[in-house]
Amino acid sequence: MRWFDTHCHLDRMPEGIKPRLAMQYAQAVGVERLVVPGVSGAPLHAARLLAISGVEVAWGVHPYYIGNCKHIGSKRDPWSRARYTPVAIGECGFDRRSRFSIEEQKEAFVWQLNLATRHRLPVIIHLVGHYQLAYDILTAMPEVPTAVLHSWSGSPEMAKRFVAAGAFVSISGGHLRRPEKLVQLLTALPLSSLLLETDAPDMAAPSWSGFCNEPAALPEIGAAVAEKAGIAVEKLCEILYNNSVRIFGQGKQKQNG
């Protein structure tokens, strides 16, 4: 089986956990590829991450880090100095716990959606609250980019509406902490709309015994999700891997310059 971790902060692992080694452990258990989202622009040491086999890198500003990014509103591609082309925009969106106002979060979100549309890239969306607002903004785009709802925390009904608008819903180990809600979500959504992620180093699955969450935890999350979905793990793995490839492309992105 080959797995695809669609959301892993390999650049923000605790001290002592080297990204290259974490990816080697992950590959040893079948995690072939992963995407590192941006939280305050480019991931840390993006060029070094891109040198690791199977690792791809996004560019984005999380609703917590809007104040750290001077690019918001700019007409230029913000990653030109980072010397790589992102495989996705994000993570971006809304978080009701952010110290930034809804207006500030909205400005950053809309700007990133436009970047995604302009470059025909998928957008990784982080939402804690404000689900309807994000839906309204996304679906009002003249060209709606393919959205990945990372570690979805809203209702199954709202997830269904996003999926009808072409979005994908990513399941993390955090969902295994609320198994009844996960079953409702899996019942509401087709397998063709699902993805898997670790969101490492956070969001460890309850069964994970490692020092912190790691991409190597993905097969364990996948097996537990397959059980909840009532399908063979091999089948879930194959469908979700193929969904991920449809969104993030065939493989290694190019570095510029």
Ligand SMILES: [Zn+2]
């Ligand atoms: Zn994240």
